[in-house]
Amino acid sequence: MKLLNKYILVFLLTTLLIFLLGGFVFYNQLQNIISEEANEELYLKKEQFLKSIEKKETLSSVNSENANFSIEPITEKITETIVDTSIYVEEADEFIPYRKLIFNATNNNQFYKVSISKSLFESDDLIETIIQSLLIIAAFLIVIIIGVNYIFAKTIWKPFFKTINKINTFDINGLNSFEKENSSVKEFQELNKAIENMTKRILTDYENIKMFSENASHEMQTPISVIRTSIENMLQSENITEKEISQLESIENAVKKLSSLNKSLLLLTKIENNQFKETKNINISDLSKNLIEQYAAIYESKKISVNTTNSDLVLNINPHLAEILISNIISNAFKHTNVRGEIKIEIIDNQFKIANSGAPLKISENEIFQRFKKNEETSDSIGLGLSIVNSIIDLYNYKINYSYTSAMHTITVDF
Amino acid sequence: MKILLIEDEPELRKSIKQFLYNEGYTVESAEDFPKASEKVFEYDYDCVLVDITIPKGNGLKIIDQLKERKSKAGIIIISAKNSLDDKINGLEIGADDYLPKPFHLSELNARIKAIIRRKSFDGNKLIVVNEISINSENRSVSVNSKDVVLTGKEYDLLLFFISNKNRIVSKNAIAEHLVGDHADQIDSHDFIYTHLKNLRKKLLEKGCADYIQTVYGIGYKFNNEITK
Numbered sequence: 001m002k003l004l005n006k007y008i009l010v011f012l013l014t015t016l017l018i019f020l021l022g023g024f025v026f027y028n029q030l031q032n033i034i035s036e037e038a039n040e041e042l043y044l045k046k047e048q049f050l051k052s053i054e055k056k057e058t059l060s061s062v063n064s065e066n067a068n069f070s071i072e073p074i075t076e077k078i079t080e081t082i083v084d085t086s087i088y089v090e091e092a093d094e095f096i097p098y099r100k101l102i103f104n105a106t107n108n109n110q111f112y113k114v115s116i117s118k119s120l121f122e123s124d125d126l127i128e129t130i131i132q133s134l135l136i137i138a139a140f141l142i143v144i145i146i147g148v149n150y151i152f153a154k155t156i157w158k159p160f161f162k163t164i165n166k167i168n169t170f171d172i173n174g175l176n177s178f179e180k181e182n183s184s185v186k187e188f189q190e191l192n193k194a195i196e197n198m199t200k201r202i203l204t205d206y207e208n209i210k211m212f213s214e215n216a217s218h219e220m221q222t223p224i225s226v227i228r229t230s231i232e233n234m235l236q237s238e239n240i241t242e243k244e245i246s247q248l249e250s251i252e253n254a255v256k257k258l259s260s261l262n263k264s265l266l267l268l269t270k271i272e273n274n275q276f277k278e279t280k281n282i283n284i285s286d287l288s289k290n291l292i293e294q295y296a297a298i299y300e301s302k303k304i305s306v307n308t309t310n311s312d313l314v315l316n317i318n319p320h321l322a323e324i325l326i327s328n329i330i331s332n333a334f335k336h337t338n339v340r341g342e343i344k345i346e347i348i349d350n351q352f353k354i355a356n357s358g359a360p361l362k363i364s365e366n367e368i369f370q371r372f373k374k375n376e377e378t379s380d381s382i383g384l385g386l387s388i389v390n391s392i393i394d395l396y397n398y399k400i401n402y403s404y405t406s407a408m409h410t411i412t413v414d415f
Numbered sequence: 416m417k418i419l420l421i422e423d424e425p426e427l428r429k430s431i432k433q434f435l436y437n438e439g440y441t442v443e444s445a446e447d448f449p450k451a452s453e454k455v456f457e458y459d460y461d462c463v464l465v466d467i468t469i470p471k472g473n474g475l476k477i478i479d480q481l482k483e484r485k486s487k488a489g490i491i492i493i494s495a496k497n498s499l500d501d502k503i504n505g506l507e508i509g510a511d512d513y514l515p516k517p518f519h520l521s522e523l524n525a526r527i528k529a530i531i532r533r534k535s536f537d538g539n540k541l542i543v544v545n546e547i548s549i550n551s552e553n554r555s556v557s558v559n560s561k562d563v564v565l566t567g568k569e570y571d572l573l574l575f576f577i578s579n580k581n582r583i584v585s586k587n588a589i590a591e592h593l594v595g596d597h598a599d600q601i602d603s604h605d606f607i608y609t610h611l612k613n614l615r616k617k618l619l620e621k622g623c624a625d626y627i628q629t630v631y632g633i634g635y636k637f638n639n640e641i642t643k
Contacts, residue, residue: 235634
């Protein structure tokens with residue numbers, strides 16, 4: 001439930017309760033006051049009457065139509081009482097409430113029952129009117145407050161929703177930092193400040209992570225450089241033996257793998273950290289053609305025949321990643337093609353398909369994209385080529401598929 | 416030829432200096448920004464090798480300083496970061512080449528020679544080794560004044576050998592020189608062997624001595640002290 005509605009519900013119930021209670025108390029108080037006033041008046045009238053008959057010799061019975069006053073002789077004294085009655089008044093065509101004070105009076109040793117009445121008509125009406133007004137005010141108040149709240153709520157909550165929008169569109173790789181919304185509401189100010197601080201921390205941490213992956217590479221490559229250059233220098237020494245050369249070769253090959261591994265892991269980290277944000281329109285067909293030429297030249301000795309059918313395919317992708325993606329797939333194909341084998345490349349619509357002839361894989365189909373999985377355990381490759389391809393595929397939500405049919409390894413990429 | 420090496424890692428600095436001495440260059444070095452700045456200010460060099468991640472400053476600023484002094488030195492950035500941004504930036508502010516670490520010394524050698532050739536104003540772009548004559552401007556080769564037609568890769572290979580003559584050059588170094596980044600993805604070095612075979616054949620056909628020697632296991636050497 002919306003906060004506003006919750007607020008209003010609570011407020012409504014409380015207001016209603018207060019009004020009810022208050023109304024009840026008010027009504028009671030009113031009744032009491034009016035009742036007391038009526039009583040006072042009756043007693044006053046009683047005193048006045050008693051005073052007035054002190055001088056009189058006889059009292060005549062009165063039973064006035066007026067109903068306000070009646071007097072009759074009685075034989076025994078009665079207890080004084082106050083009674084509330086309703087009397088039908090013809091002129092008003094309704095029952096009118098009356099209060100009657102019945103008391104004793106004596107005159108010349110004769111007992112009289114005297115009753116004085118007072119109409120409560122106006123008092124009743126008064127109370128009714130007051131209660132009605134109260135209810136109307138209450139209803140009015142409630143409606144107005146709900147209305148104002150709803151109207152006001154939009155304005156009041158605007159900065160809050162602006163903040164939410166900013167949070168939703170916050171991009172950790174974005175160029176602008178989180179800009180605080182201004183608000184006169186203290187709670188929103190606090191909220192915005194807290195979010196600003198949090199995003200600052202997040203951005204700093206992220207920058208540190210990015211820096212770390214670059215610095216890690218720096219740290220690793222320098223000692224590798226030292227090893228490599230030292231080996232090269234050693235190689236030039238005058239009296240070097242075949243055995244020593246052989247050992248240097250082993251070291252060099254190991255260093256080459258280390259360096260390659262480092263570069264690849266760094267690349268994977270950067271891809272997964274989404275550090276390749278810039279995209280351009282890249283013509284994949286041109287890129288493929290270029291790379292195929294290069295690899296064909298490199299693997300010339302394998303005498304592989306290459307067939308390509310290209311239609312133009314342009315993707316919005318990071319140029320660096322595009323080259324790595326296509327390059328890894330193509331080099332992988334060339335690597336695993338048998339001598340005098342063939343490679344077929346088709347680029348149609350949004351699909352890139354490459355098929356190469358070759359012996360069946362020794363690892364299972366869904367393993368080839370895993371890190372460090374190599375077809376030949378003894379191979380020189382470090383086995384990260386296709387998992388890098390996989391990361392790039394994941395990044396852009398492309399799809400990649402591998403199958404082996406009719407002695408052809410086929411990799412299909414759907415962009 | 417005077418070279419300034421700006422590199423903070425002491426072992427690497429030693430290694431490179433050693434190599435450059437052996438190649439016949441005069442070498443000076445600086446291990447941080449202030450010292451590098453000083454050297455650049457006081458002396459002229461034919462080539463400056465800059466590691467941009469040096470302490471107490473940024474190597475790129477050294478390049479700015481060199482340009483400000485209108486230095487004619489060739490500038491090669493050597494960097495462990497291998498950041499594309501750094502590369503573009505560096506080349507834009509005036510560096511001549513960008514070589515990421517780890518590199519082969521033979522590769523560094525080839526690049527230094529290429530830059531010095533480019534920068535030399537004596538108009539002579541001819542490289543002559545005994546009977547072989549290479550015109551680096553139009554990439555043509557002749558043996559005993561007879562033209563030799565080489566493919567791009569064969570030419571690169573020959574030039575690489577000659578730049579590193581009398582040094583043992585490893586197969587890895589050759590592979591990286593010929594195919595750059597793709598070297599990581601290539602399994603065997605059969606392709607080097609093929610190009611080499613073809614190169615040798617073409618040179619020998621024109622009456623060239625067989626300078627390229629195989630060094631068991633690890634690589635090759637262009638030995639120009641062979642007599643026919």
